[in-house]
Amino acid sequence: MSNEQLTKQSEDFSEWYNQVIQRAELADYAPVRGCMVVRPYGWAIWENIQSALDLRFKNTGHVNAAFPLFIPMSFLEKEKNHVEGFSPELAVVTIGGGQTLEEPLVVRPTSETIIGHMYAKWIQSYRDLPVLINQWANVVRWEMRTRLFLRTLEFYWQEGHTAHETAEEAEFETRQMLDIYADFAVNEAAVPVVPGRKSESEKFAGAVRSYTIEAMMGDTRALQSGTSHNLGQNFAKAFNIQYLDRNNELQYCWTTSWGLSTRFIGAIIMTHGDDQGLILPPRLAPTQVVIVPIFKNGQEKEIVIGAADRVKGLLSDFRVEFDDRTELTPGFKFNEWELKGVPLRIEIGPRDVENDSVTFARRNLPGREGKTQEKMGNIQLRTTEVLNEIQNNLLKRATEFRESHTFYPVDYDEFKQAVQKGWAYSPWCGRAECEAQIKEETKATLRCIPFDQEEKESVCIKCGQAATEKAIFARAY
């Protein structure tokens, strides 16, 4: 890794994003166009995301399973909207073992169909319900324009698929899982999100209702960061997922699906990063603390390394790294760990050892401002406190950034300017026509209809007809 300066965010945000990912060794381009290799440091972030989510899934009664990568083509065709939505993105296998297959196999773009097929077999009675299954998997969607983590041909995610007795239970589940995503985003990733409903034209292919959490990136664009879908009885009817109810009558199940992917790593990078590189929220950072010894000669070295070793031992409850490479200068190491976004750096020099203290340097506050002297005796307690403080500051800073780039335009002219510099929160008549015109004229899409709505009569920002709801419009990834 070189110590060369990154492109500044203000000069070219998208170039900054690509450079950070490669230089911090999160991911790399694969030989197949549009595919990515997730490198160990990037995968370690994903593993921490997985643990945080998996715990929440299991606490709400879900279990994990694994379904096949290949899906018979005919399965996709059973749900009309689903196949229309996914057809352009399918990767299809037509040859296996040198023979042309009787039926082509789709490499899963998502698993509603194959899981629906299995549920039809497994569910007979109301006693079998609810079925609450999640899978951690990779999926393939043949995207034309790709960006590392944000949109790649193959990506990693979890997809939850549940089946219920009643419409109410399915709706409860759909909203519960969105709440879980929002809780994860805010409390683990320090990414503030707005939960809400997708418009008809933006909803999942085959869903009755789709919900989303939307986050504002450092260039003010929106990123859809997790979605939860109420599928009604659409897939149950397409796949015959039926059960005998309490009156011994045959009924169709109500199903849901919900997913969050490696795209969320892109959200973390673009929400918190700065011109020096990544800034990782302590709860998800693969390395929370890095210890860097500072010395000039052999005698100092011995004392300093000894103290650094002791600090490492004291901090065994944290994810800590001791950078004892001797061929590199402390300055070089500082830059490298800043680029990698490690939240807390502990510097130890001869004077620190003399004072029985160490120096804390906070990644989110560059330079002097982020440095404090801490006593050795307090080091565990102070590390806990400072990591919490960094976690909270990241959330606060991102929330303030979003608020200061959210606008409430009074007319369409103001609206057009607003979506160039942030999000527009605007009343909308609910017609797809207005939504499409707005998209064509401003490149802003309807991100979500937030759950929090003020009860106020107003008119559509585009056409002036009566508006029923306020929506967030923004340019998006």
Ligand SMILES: [Zn+2]
């Ligand atoms: Zn309108």
